[in-house]
Every structure is written in structure tokens, then in C-alpha cells.
Amino acid sequence: AQKITQTQPGMFVQEKEAVTLDCTYDTSDPSYGLFWYKQPSSGEMIFLIYQGSYDQQNATEGRYSLNFQKARKSANLVISASQLGDSAMYFCAMSAHGSGNTGKLIFGQGTTLQVKP
């Protein structure tokens, strides 16, 4: 069965420093997509970054980069130069595979990040 594991319930980072949020995944399918979302206290899930299983290079979007290590089944999110507005819950997710499994993302339990001034 597919599964996403985020082992850090909460993390602190100093403003302007970089931080890495861990994510490991489990799937038997060779084709999958990995996503990171940010959820501020307002509740809305904000899409941050996507990595495909066949992508050769790590995905980057502005201050966000995804450290994709396929053999280790990890997809860690790196946030560079943290800002106070980065304080939120962060979710790692994987697209469910199988012909009948359309439109479904499997989420980890999330990591709460707090940025200190």
C-alpha cells in the first residue's frame, strides 16, 4: 500500500536560515508524483512544488527545492532563507496510482514549522 511518512511533528528555524522537512514514501509503482503543500493557520492548502518519479533533476520553485532521493524513497523539502510567513504546517503528498485511483492524493501527517525572528 502507498504511504507517506513525515517523522518531524514540529520544527523551529531561525529567520533567514535554511530548513529541511523530511518525507519518506512507500510505493510499489514505478510511476508516481510527489507534492508538497503548505497549510497556514487559515486552513487553505497551498501548492508549493512537484517532483515526478522519472524526473532526473530535483525540482525547484523559488525558495523551495525538493531533495529527491529515489533509492532511499525520500522527498525532502528544503526552504532557503526562511521568512516569518513560512510558519505553517507542511504536508508531503503522493499521487495514488492505479487505473481506478484518479484524483487522489495520499498525505503524510504533516510537520509544523515555526520561524523565529
Place this chain on the structure above:
Amino acid sequence: KAGVTQTPRYLIKTRGQQVTLSCSPISGHRSVSWYQQTPGQGLQFLFEYFSETQRNKGNFPGRFSGRQFSNSRSEMNVSTLELGDSALYLCASSKETGLSYEQYFGPGTRLTVT
């Protein structure tokens, strides 16, 4: 481009009642997925609609249902509400469905069942 909108944002209902939540996807998006988020269970997939057809359903009882209209707007209905249905209900839209298509979420409807 307008984002995903959900109405209402907050709702308080009593046990046994039914509720209907609405979701308007981003213009041009044909897929709408619904999720339930609770502190204990996290984010769980409810169902997905594409071109007015339910194509995927999560592991929820039949009290949870939904539909999609020709303009891609979607509604979900929960009948005979239970206390455990208190949750944040999120809908997400996507241009297409597939492994590489990101989903864009609305602000959610926070349902409280008393």
C-alpha cells in the same frame, strides 16, 4: 485567475441533520476532489469527480455523497450527521487527472456537529 472557492466557510449543525457543501473550481479545471481533515485522522480522500462523473471514492460511509455539475462546480452532502463528522472539508481542483497534475485547494469549510 480566481482560485477555488468553497461555501460556506463555517457551519454548525446538530446530530442527525444533513449538510451540503459547495465548491467552485478554478476556471478550466475539470476534476474536483474532496478531502476531510481531522486532527486524529489527518487528510483523507473522500471522492473525485470529473466531467460530472464520480471516478473515485474513498473509504467513507454512504452518508457521504457528492455530485458535479456541467460547469464543474461540485457539491458534497453528508446525511445523518454524527459528532465525528466535525472536520475541515477541503475541495481541490485540477486541470486533468494524472500523476503529474497538482491539485489546487480551496479555503475549506469548517463543519462543527453538536
